[in-house]
Structure formats: C-alpha cells, structure tokens
C-alpha cells in the first residue's frame with residue numbers, strides 16, 4: 001500500500017488565512033483542493049509537502065457568474081459545477097463538452113478549476129479550454145491581487161507562475177457576441193486522459209472571422225495553443241480550406257511525445273483533425289446552426 005510521507009494538516013477558513021499559512025511554511029506547504037492530483041502524487045512520494053493547507057472550506061470561491069462583460073469562475077468550482085452551469089452553457093458550449101469527458105463523476109464531483117490549472121498536467125482539458133478562450137487567472141497573495149493571461153500561466157509541465165504563498169482565486173473569460181465554441185477529444189476508453197484533444201471558439205462578423213481561439217492538450221502545444229494558426233484565420237472569410245490550413249499548422253507546430261497512447265505522427269494527424277472539427281462546429285454554432 002502506498003502512503004504519503006508524514007505531513008501537518010491545516011484547514012483554512014478564508015483566503016487570507018490560506019495565504020498566511022502558506023507564507024508561514026516558507027515554500028514547504030501545498031494547498032489541497034479536490035486532492036485528485038496532489039494526493040496520488042503524495043502517495044507515490046513525488047510530492048512531499050510538510051504542510052497541507054486544505055481550502056475546501058472556502059465555499060465563497062465556488063461560483064460561476066456574469067461579471068460585467070466577463071464570466072467569472074471561482075477557483076473552488078468543481079468540475080460538476082462547470083458541467084452544469086447555465087451561464088457557461090449559454091455562452092460557451094466548449095465547457096460542457098470538455099467536462100463531459102474529464103474522468104468520471106467521482107473525480108468531477110471533487111476536482112476543481114483552480115486545482116486543474118495549477119496542477120499544470122500537460123494533458124489537462126481545462127487548460128486547453130481556457131487557452132482557447134484567452135482567459136485570465138486572478139491570483140492573490142499577501143501583497144495584493146494580480147491577473148495573468150492563461151496563455152502565460154503555465155511555464156511547462158507541472159509548473160505555473162503561481163508563487164509559494166499565492167492562491168488562484170478566480171478565472172475569467174470575456175463574453176463575446178456572435179460566437180460559437182466546441183471541444184473534441186479522443187480517449188482510449190471512457191474517462192481516460194486524452195490521446196489528443198482540441199477546443200475552439202470562433203467569433204463572426206457576417207462571413208468574416210472576427211476573432212478565433214484554439215486550444216490543444218496532450219500534444220505538447222506551447223501554452224496549449226497555436227497563435228500562428230489563429231492568425232491564419234483571423235480577419236479572413238470562413239471557408240473549409242482556411243480551417244484545414246489552420247488545422248494543418250496546429251498539427252505541425254505541436255510537439256507530442258510517443259507513448260502508450262500513440263506515436264508522434266499519429267498524434268499530430270489526430271490533433272489537426274480535432275482542431276478542424278472544433279473550428280467547423282464553432283462556426284456553425286456562431287451562425288446559430290445545429291452542430
């Protein structure tokens with residue numbers, strides 16, 4: 001049986017208290033939210049925090065709401081809260097499509113938005129969703145609040161810009177009119193991590209692509225996206241050829257690893273097919289068509 005190394009357990013009653021507990025431990029403490037990533041790592045002794053700061057009492061960080069011209073999602077919102085949110089269903093169907101294929105109900109009932117982003121697993125689905133939507137993370141510390149573009153949030157696998165005594169409190173995405181979005185994932189069996197996955201939004205002005213976002217996961221895409229592909233579409237007319245070209249660029253520019261889920265060429269091809277499908281369905285939804 002695998003058991004974690006000994007650790008001290010603290011339960012935070014507020015964001016300020018969580019930050020103070022982290023600061024007091026001088027880098028040896030970790031927050032625990034859903035625990036679905038951290039606890040397995042502790043059992044394998046890949047993580048050995050001296051103190052665990054439990055933030056499950058911070059129910060004020062569990063919400064999805066419209067705030068001005070953005071949607072604000074609290075960091076302690078569980079996957080199931082994202083899946084079932086009427087606000088997200090109205091503006092961005094990409095969320096429910098991604099959440100439906102993240103793990104299983106057990107994980108979705110506990111795992112959180114903040115934990116998913118901060119774990120920085122290179123196969124994380126929500127990282128691709130937020131990269132596609134050009135969201136930003138709101139991070140608090142004792143010295144105040146800062147906001148970081150999600151495309152600058154991940155420094156690499158399992159590494160983010162969040163400091164030792166900081167906590168992600170919220171993630172925000174802009175509300176865009178005339179927009180459709182979609183998510184496409186291939187997994188080897190139900191509930192598994194992606195072989196490859198891609199999400200997109202497309203904002204239309206008539207038949208012109210006004211703005212577009214592409215997110216990819218499990219294929220080594222820098223910052224879970226491909227701005228060159230987005231640039232090839234933005235400002236141009238909607239056409240299958242333009243979508244295919246953008247998808248081709250995505251397949252070329254990503255950097256997948258060969259593993260038990262497949263060889264490199266297969267993953268490049270797969271993700272380009274998924275990008276094309278996500279873009280095509282996003283366009284249809286932006287036009288108000290069934291997709």
Ligand SMILES: Cc1cc2nc3c(=O)[nH]c(=O)nc-3n(C[C@H](O)[C@H](O)[C@H](O)COP(=O)(O)OP(=O)(O)OC[C@H]3O[C@@H](n4cnc5c(N)ncnc54)[C@H](O)[C@@H]3O)c2cc1C
Nearest residue numbers: 031033034035036037038103111112114115116118125168
């Ligand atoms: C069997 C299984 C299958 C899974 N399949 C998928 C899948 O298909 N797709 C997918 O995307 N994910 C998958 N996951 C991961 C799942 O989404 C987890 O919920 C997620 O990775 C971590 O969220 P958590 O709340 O459990 O974080 P935790 O495990 O509690 O924390 C993870 C890390 O984030 C830090 N942290 C947590 N919250 C904050 C915060 N607010 N601010 C700063 N740091 C914070 C912690 O200190 C820790 O370092 C799977 C997990 C399991 C167990």
